Amino acid sequence: MPEKTYHHGDLKNALIAAGIDILAKEGMGGLSLRKAARKAGVSHAAPYAHFTDKQALIAAIATDGHSKIYARLASVMEQYPGDPLRQLIEIAWSYIEFGLQEADHFRVMFSGAVEKERDYPALVEITGKNFGLVRQLTVRCQAAGILAPGDPDLAAVGMWGLVHGFVSLLLEGQISHTVTDRYSQRELLIAALNQISRVPIDLQNYSTPPDGG
Amino acid sequence: MPEKTYHHGDLKNALIAAGIDILAKEGMGGLSLRKAARKAGVSHAAPYAHFTDKQALIAAIATDGHSKIYARLASVMEQYPGDPLRQLIEIAWSYIEFGLQEADHFRVMFSGAVEKERDYPALVEITGKNFGLVRQLTVRCQAAGILAPGDPDLAAVGMWGLVHGFVSLLLEGQISHTVTDRYSQRELLIAALNQISRVPIDLQNYSTPPDGG
């Protein structure tokens, strides 16, 4: 049990956690430094000992989100070694699940909430790591004939773009309801992937994520 | 020259224009109702005669953005009748140009800044119209063998997702600099489109938008 001391002990992480919580419950508009401070049980100016800015807290929250995505994707990657098609599908699905479940956290990461990423090295590093993972997946899919051959960087941009754009449009309600009413999100994903896949993906075989996912 | 009268005359549109201007110069963080009011030369509470909320102004700005995109895309569509491949490429390019040139306006439209689109019928209508246009393009591309056959709604989601995701990732600096340093945005787009296109798109032929675009 943490004693109530003058020094919090782990305020920085407590503020990040509080911020993520506020984000989940009230969305971007409800997120404020003072509210996070209140939630962590400290005074309104305490955060300035750990974050230069509100921007800095937001950047930390975004960094946390990217780390969580990396952990998810890496875990899925390990789960299906030697099956790049399954890796592609389940990694995309995992990405989408995160986006839909943690919508506002996802938005903080990809919606320009962090105005100058350059200023936050940890953020730059983790986003680079994520791109590397996507690139790695791309290379394997190319070797397996799932994706077209060519510069893997270019293929990675196309593939990731497809998946990311799909979540974004879904998240912002840009996809007509005449479509979303007729198909499940999983079906929509498979269909989207089928547009870049060189081998046809049979909906039957991949209609649901396998158990133990 | 507009006289300085008590009644502004066109305050609603003036506020939208002011908002767009602020967005372009200071980004989302700099946008406030009071600043827009100041810019339009009215008192700080005047906007409430035309917008119930700050959200309502943001929704109006988003609606304006979607209309502008629609106008762009429709114009490109007319420019190349009977050439669906060119339509696909130049529509995608035009979409991307808007996103990159009017980055913050674009973000307002696609980043959850409008929390309840449902409440803004004009916004819902124009986004539906845009999806219709994308769908129309998709059908033509399918007929020409450029996109895989099948439910055009599904194909539209995949195609639009690809383009939209590409802009979003570019805009938020998620694409590794090792990639963006080596290729122009136009090249990246062509490469991305090549991943969903059934017919290979020769970079040579489409490296630049044709004159008069």
Added chain:
DNA sequence: TCCCTGAACTTGACACTGTCAAGATTCTAG
């Protein structure tokens, strides 16, 4: 042991924001 330096935190202030209520002004339908 004492002190002292720096980090972590509090208190108080400032300008700015979204929003509401009350009043002033102008437009327009009858």
Added chain:
DNA sequence: CTAGAATCTTGACAGTGTCAAGTTCAGGGA
């Protein structure tokens, strides 16, 4: 011409990001 609606102003309130000054506390050197 007049009544009511639409538009706009003024003034207020709570909440916000941020800074400056002071308070508490942990750890190291004497």
